[in-house]
Amino acid sequence: xxxxxxxxxxxxxxxxxxxxxxxxxxxxxxxxxxxxxxxxxxxxxxxxxxxxxxxxxxxxxxxxxxxxxxxxxxxxxxxxxxxxxxxxxxxxxxxxxxxxxxxxxxxxxxxxxxxxxxxxxxxxxxxxxxxxxxxxxxxxxxxxxxxxxxxxxxxxxxxxxxxxxxxxxxxxxxxxxxxxxxxxxxxxxxxxxxxxxxxxxxxxxxxxxxxxxxxxxxxxxxxxxxxxxxxxxxxxxxxxxxxxxxxxxxxxxxxxxxxxxxxxxxxxxxxxxxxxxxxxxxxxxxxxxxxxxxxxxxxxxxxxxxxxxxxxxxxxxxxxxxxxxxxxxxxxxxxxxxxxxxxxxxxxxxxxxxxxxxxxxxxxxxxxxxxxxxxxxxxxxxxxxxxxxxxxxxxxxxxxxxxxxxxxxxxxxxxxxxxxxxxxxx
Numbered sequence: 050x051x052x053x054x055x056x057x058x059x060x061x062x063x064x065x066x067x068x069x070x071x072x073x074x075x076x077x078x079x080x081x082x083x084x085x086x087x088x089x090x091x092x093x094x095x096x097x098x099x100x101x102x103x104x105x106x107x108x109x110x111x112x113x114x115x116x117x118x119x120x121x122x123x124x125x126x127x128x129x130x131x132x133x134x135x136x137x138x139x140x141x142x143x144x145x146x147x148x149x150x151x152x153x154x155x156x157x158x159x160x161x162x163x164x165x166x167x168x169x170x171x172x173x174x175x176x177x178x179x180x181x182x183x184x185x186x187x188x189x190x191x192x193x194x195x196x197x198x199x200x201x202x203x204x205x206x207x208x209x210x211x212x213x214x215x216x217x218x219x220x221x222x223x224x225x226x227x228x229x230x231x232x233x234x235x236x237x238x239x240x241x242x243x244x245x246x247x248x249x250x251x252x253x254x255x256x257x258x259x260x261x262x263x264x265x266x267x268x269x270x271x272x273x274x275x276x277x278x279x280x281x282x283x284x285x286x287x288x289x290x291x292x293x294x295x296x297x298x299x300x301x302x303x304x305x306x307x308x309x310x311x312x313x314x315x316x317x318x319x320x321x322x323x324x325x326x327x328x329x330x331x332x333x334x335x336x337x338x339x340x341x342x343x344x345x346x347x348x349x350x351x352x353x354x355x356x357x358x359x360x361x362x363x364x365x366x367x368x369x370x371x372x373x374x375x376x377x378x379x380x381x382x383x384x385x386x387x388x389x390x391x392x393x394x395x396x397x398x399x400x401x402x403x404x405x406x407x408x409x410x411x412x413x414x415x416x417x418x419x420x421x422x423x424x425x426x427x428x429x430x431x432x433x434x435x436x437x438x439x440x441x442x443x444x445x446x447x448x449x450x451x452x453x454x455x456x457x458x459x460x461x462x463x464x465x466x467x468x469x470x471x472x473x474x475x
Contacts, residue, residue: 050356051076053107054090055097055127056118057083059383059416059434060341064116064355065090066414067348071356078110084425085415100127107136114139116359120198120338123317124150139359141317141337145308148335152203153196153232155335162307164300166332167192167324169236175221181235182213189213192236195220197229201265201277202390204334206238239333241326242287245343246296248321249358250305251367252314256358257297259350259374260285261343262468267390269466276390277431280467282380282442283346287325296323296330304335316362342434345414346379349438379438380445382453382467386417387460389430397458399425399432405455410448412436427458442468 050073054065062085069077069089080103082092095102098121107115115131117123117140126143140146147154159166170186172178178193193216195203203226207213213235220230245263248255262285267273288296300321308315320336320343339347348355352373361370386393399418402425406413414436417429435453439445446468453463 050074050113051078051111052356053078053080053093053103053110053112053115054086054118055080055103055115055122057081057097058118058341058429059381059414059431060339060344061118062086062414062416063345063348063434064118064339066412067351067355068116071354073354073356078112080106083415083428084418084420085413087420097122098125100125100130103127104130104134104136107131108134113137114356114359114363116140118338120146120149120336123337124198137360137363139317139363141315142313145313145315145317146337147313148308149337150198151196152194152234152334156234158307159332162303164303164332165329167237167239169234171232171234172217173232175217178217178221178233178235179214182210182217187235187237190238192234192238193217193220194234194236195226195229196232196234197226199226199229202226202275203229204275239324239326239331241324243333244285244287244323244325245281245340246288246301246321246323247340247343247347248301248319249362249367250315250317250319251362251365252305252309252316253365254368255297255301255305255319256367256370256372257293258347258372259283260288260293261340261346262286263340263343264464264467267385267464269464274390276385278340278342278383279385279464280380280382281340281342281346282445282468283343283350283378286442292325292330296321300330300332316365341416342381342383342431345381345434345436346438349379349412349436350375350377375438377438377440378442378445379436380442380449380468381414381434381436382449382463383416383431384433384435384453384456384461384463386427386430386432386458387462393430394460395426395428397427397460399427399456399458401456402433405435405452408452408455410437410439411452432458432461
């Protein structure tokens with residue numbers, strides 16, 4: 050098969066890495082890719098938002114399967130475009146991807162279908178948002194969320210009224226996240242343990258991926274601003290068989306079923322961001338694609354052929370698919386550029402990659418990197434994922450943290466507490 054992966058981050062490098070192991074594969078492309086994907090796929094200089102350009106390329110190259118990594122092309126309708134041309138592609142159509150593309154749509158969907166989530170109010174102007182804040186109906190801290198895509202940074206915790214009004218101005222007046230801030234959600238702050246629950250759906254049936262736990266805050270102790278993710282472990286230490294069943298029955302299956310009933314057949318990845326509260330699991334957000342960095346530890350544990358799995362979704366045959374997983378633990382620790390997730394510089398020379406990649410048990414997934422004149426440079430906020438999979442989580446993390454000092458670039462930072470577990474789970 051000739052396969053095209055769309056995207057340029059660590060998630061896409063992990064997908065390319067796993068797909069490259071399939072006996073079905075003849076030729077692998079990645080658009081636009083990064084300095085890591087170029088070693089195992091042919092990078093194609095087409096941006097992930099160039100829907101027509103990507104569809105033209107897939108047609109010309111006779112691509113048998115396209116796998117979409119990031120959310121932007123999904124919300125722009127890349128699946129609709131490919132399917133209209135008779136091209137097989139993995140991912141949800143535009144109308145379905147609105148679950149991620151609009152926080153307001155997702156919240157209204159959950160409320161009308163009684164899917165457990167935080168209490169919230171919708172504001173369509175700065176004045177309306179401030180009016181909601183002045184009512185006093187929300188206790189502090191509260192959360193203000195930009196309606197549209199904001200690269201994982203559009204949810205901001207506000208400790209008091211002054212901070213909340215400042216955030217409203219930042220999002221709706223100063224347009225920090227552009228068009229994503231035309232509307233906002235003022236939302237109840239949920240206390241508990243955050244986790245990711247990710248399944249594959251062919252529109253009729255679902256198959257779960259192994260559980261993961263993401264670490265979104267920039268700094269140790271879950272301090273600092275939210276990021277796209279500073280690391281992830283698998284399995285999640287907070288989910289047992291009973292909770293797994295509860296999430297599946299009360300959240301995942303109703304989501305897929307109600308979407309189908311509303312004329313939006315859900316095909317692809319359904320990623321549910323959850324908070325495990327004292328009242329049970331509640332939905333923080335939906336994503337309509339593989340997680341990043343959750344995909345990295347998941348791919349390390351997957352023993353099945355990923356191409357077989359993806360095709361079973363595209364062809365609506367997932368009920369016949371059983372995914373085999375390694376019983377080992379796995380983890381990914383992100384090395385980030387100084388200043389991330391706020392302003393950060395690019396073009397910093399990366400040292401030690403080749404040596405570190407040769408350490409037994411270590412897998413490096415590139416994210417914000419580029420390669421020129423035989424040298425690796427930073428090219429984004431999240432630069433690299435240092436990953437491993439061992440018998441236990443402690444062994445896995447020891448291997449990762451022992452390897453990290455071999456890599457360096459100006460301003461590099463990372464969390465040193467990935468995988469830490471609180472005593473009180475909720």
